[in-house]
Amino acid sequence: MKITTIGIDLAKTVFQIHGVDSHGKTVLRKKLDRSRMLEFFIKLEPCLIGMEACGSAHYWARKLVEMGHTVKLMAPQFVKPYVKTNKNDVADAEAICEAVSRPNMRFVPIKTELQQAVLSLHRVRQGFVRARTAQCNQIRGLLSEFGVIIAPGRTSIAKRLPEIMERTDLPGSFRHLLQRLYDQLKGLDQQIDEMDANIEQWHRESEVSRKLTEIPGIGPITATALLASIGDAKNFKNGRQLAAWLGLVPRQHSSGGKSVLLGISKRGDTYLRTLLIHGARAVIRFADSKPSNCWINKLLARKNKNVAAVALANKNARIVWVLLTQQEQRFRPDYVPAVAA
Incomplete structure (x- = not known):
C-alpha cells in the first residue's frame, strides 16, 4: 500500500486525513490530534498533500514541505464542488484529496514567515483603524443626544472635543465619560502610528517595495x-x-x-x-x-x-x-x- 495523495481537513485540534493510492483507491482514513500531526507525516513517504487555504494552513504547509512532501493549498470555494454528501470532516477530507489531483485546479502559493509577519502588521493596523472609526462615531452619537453636533472626521473631534469637555452646561459625569473616550481615542492614534512606523521600516529595507511606490x-x-x-x-x-x-x-x-x-x-x-x-x-x-x-x-x-x-x-x-x-x-x-x- 503506497499512499500517493492525501487530503487534510484542518481544524484547531482535530484533523481528518484521507489518502488514496496511484489508482485513486481509498487506502487511508484517519483522525489525528494536533500533537500527533508531525509525528505521523514524518514517518510517511513523500507524497502529494492538499489542504484548504484557511487558518494555520501556511504553517502546516511549511512544516510538511520541510519533511519532503509536496503541499498544495486551494481556495475553499474550489473544493466545495467535490463534496459528495453532507458536510462533515470525512467528506471534506475526501473532497480535498480529489480536488488537489485535478490538473486544472488553481492553487494558492505558500506564504513565508516574513510575509505572514508583515501581513500581521497590516491586519492589526486595520483592526485599530476600525476601532478608531467606531470610537469617533460613538463620540459623535453621544454628543448629538445633548444637541452638540460635530462634523464627521477625526480632525473635527480632536479640534472640538477639548473645548466641549469644558462646557458647564453638560453633566459632570458625561464630561468625565467624554474624557475617557478621548483618552482611548488618542491611544488608538498612538497604536496606529506605531504600526505605520513598523511598516515604514520594512518598506525602507525592501528595494522592491520602494520600487512599487514609484x-x-x-x-x-x-x-x-x-x-x-x-x-x-x-x-x-x-x-x-x-x-x-x-x-x-x-x-x-x-x-x-x-x-x-x-x-x-x-x-x-x-x-x-x-x-x-x-x-x-x-x-x-x-x-x-x-x-x-x-x-x-x-x-x-x-x-x-x-x-x-x-x-x-x-x-x-x-x-x-x-x-x-x-x-x-x-x-x-x-x-x-x-x-x-
Missing part, C-alpha cells in the same frame, strides 16, 4: 501589503490574472455566444483592493494639474470618477505585476505601449 497611487502601506500577499508574482500568468485575483475585473454572465459584462467581481483580498482604489482616488483628485494628454484625464472626460478610480487601480495592479516579474524594470511615467505607438 507608481502614482501606491504608497508604503499598499506596496508592503502587495508584496506580502502576492509573494512570487510569477504564479500569475499575466497582469490581468493579478487584477482578476484582486477582484478588479468585470464579472461575466455570458451565454449563447453573447458576452455580458457586469460590475467588478470584488473577489480576492478586499484589503488590497481597497488600498489600490483609495490610492487611485488620490491620483484622480490631483489629475487636473497633469497635462491634458494624461491617460486618466482622457478617461475622466468620458467616465465618472468612481469608474475611473477602479480602472486606474486595475492598471496599477498590472504595472505591479510587470515590476515584480521583471526585476530590472522600473516605472516609467512616459511609457507608451507598442500597440498604442
